[in-house]
Amino acid sequence: MIHVTVFPVTATGLLVCPAVTSFDSAPSLSMSRALLALAVVLLMLATTGWTAIHREPTDGASRDAALAAWERGGVAGRKLPDPEAPPRVIASFFATLVPAGRARLAERYPLVVGNLNGAPVALRYRANHIALEQARTMEKRRMRDRRLSPDGRHQASRRMHRFESLLEPGRQILAFDPGGDGRVAEVFGDLGRARRVSVIVPGVDTNVLTFERSRRKYTAPVGMAESLYAAERSASPGALPQGRIAVIAWADYTSPDGVGMDAAVGKLAEDGAVRLGALVGGLPGTAPVSLFCHSYGSVLCGVAARRLPPRVTDIAVAGSPGMRADSARGLRSTARVWAMRDADDWIQDVPYLEVGVFGHGADPVSSAFGARVLSSKGAIGHTGYFEPGTESLRNFAAIGVGAYDEVSCASGGTACRSGFSGPAELPRA
Numbered sequence: 001m002i003h004v005t006v007f008p009v010t011a012t013g014l015l016v017c018p019a020v021t022s023f024d025s026a027p028s029l030s031m032s033r034a035l036l037a038l039a040v041v042l043l044m045l046a047t048t049g050w051t052a053i054h055r056e057p058t059d060g061a062s063r064d065a066a067l068a069a070w071e072r073g074g075v076a077g078r079k080l081p082d083p084e085a086p087p088r089v090i091a092s093f094f095a096t097l098v099p100a101g102r103a104r105l106a107e108r109y110p111l112v113v114g115n116l117n118g119a120p121v122a123l124r125y126r127a128n129h130i131a132l133e134q135a136r137t138m139e140k141r142r143m144r145d146r147r148l149s150p151d152g153r154h155q156a157s158r159r160m161h162r163f164e165s166l167l168e169p170g171r172q173i174l175a176f177d178p179g180g181d182g183r184v185a186e187v188f189g190d191l192g193r194a195r196r197v198s199v200i201v202p203g204v205d206t207n208v209l210t211f212e213r214s215r216r217k218y219t220a221p222v223g224m225a226e227s228l229y230a231a232e233r234s235a236s237p238g239a240l241p242q243g244r245i246a247v248i249a250w251a252d253y254t255s256p257d258g259v260g261m262d263a264a265v266g267k268l269a270e271d272g273a274v275r276l277g278a279l280v281g282g283l284p285g286t287a288p289v290s291l292f293c294h295s296y297g298s299v300l301c302g303v304a305a306r307r308l309p310p311r312v313t314d315i316a317v318a319g320s321p322g323m324r325a326d327s328a329r330g331l332r333s334t335a336r337v338w339a340m341r342d343a344d345d346w347i348q349d350v351p352y353l354e355v356g357v358f359g360h361g362a363d364p365v366s367s368a369f370g371a372r373v374l375s376s377k378g379a380i381g382h383t384g385y386f387e388p389g390t391e392s393l394r395n396f397a398a399i400g401v402g403a404y405d406e407v408s409c410a411s412g413g414t415a416c417r418s419g420f421s422g423p424a425e426l427p428r429a
Helices: 029-048 061-072 087-095 099-108 121-143 150-166 221-235 267-281 296-307 391-400
Strands: 172-177 183-189 196-201 245-251 289-294 312-318 336-340
Touching: 099 121, 121 150, 121 172, 183 221, 196 221, 196 267, 196 296, 196 391, 221 245, 221 289, 221 391, 245 267, 267 296, 289 296, 289 391, 296 312, 312 391, 336 391
Parallel strands: 196 245, 196 289, 289 312, 312 336
Antiparallel strands: 172 183, 183 245
């Protein structure tokens, strides 16, 4: 006889699953996992609604129109390259153009050029500035459109103000797409000259409106990146000048809406992993890259790990529901894998399993997983890992600049620093 356990639901809508379930008849492990997963699915369907898995398609009309125009276009009598071409192909194409030709392409096709991995970084910034100006103008019109509902006009106002914020002087927008909920990525520092690059991969409910926040600043990608950038500048070893660091707030993927069915499966992580691989493949230079992946973002990083280039030297996850692997070795990556979880992070109560399409695999902070487990002292809850003054942030910064001998381990010992004798050797300028 199987004892059925009632699974409570937290205030966040997430299922809380006991770590151990007893079975009188001792069925197979696979059967118990299947029953557990079924309970998870049924309760998620009941508490989050069936619509959570039937995500509305992204309205990419503007992006589609821009791509269609790009396909028909040309420059100096030459056909324009496939936007999905490898970054090296895109880079080679732009290298053959004079500055005026590049500028014309950015002005004519800003939504394409601004998102081309391999295009010159400064040109992408310029193209995205143009695209943001156009998007802002459109939202201003929608704010006055009486055919829209009051809520629709309010949403247009919110988006318009977000675009105005992204247009502020000095901001470096590496990617921008206003379609659907919107996608965006921003650079802090000089990406072209950086000798260490950090990429922040956020979790659920990440879109153009949640890209930055005034309240709870460090729970949003921009706040996370600003905090990490400042911490890395303070943590830089003597061999790494402060001006040679870059941090990317990367919200250029479609994340799950809340903790629902989309968050319980890996489809959006798989789609995002392709985009993350393209980003890294298109970064200028040869500087080592560290990924800092929070919550569902760690699922994405786990899926992407096997396809990332060797310049990705570190993958650090915080508050992870799993990386869709049974172990760090199972990620099939040459990168070092780091993990941390705050003691009061509710993510520890999710069922760490993978049955079919449901669940994300083993717990990255468990000893069996084999990651280097870091201290997160000072962090509070699921979204506190990037708060200034926390040990979690200091550890991220040490990894980001290659000062591995400065990280602090969760156990208080030195196990997570094994194999390091000092700061990593830096690439030549």
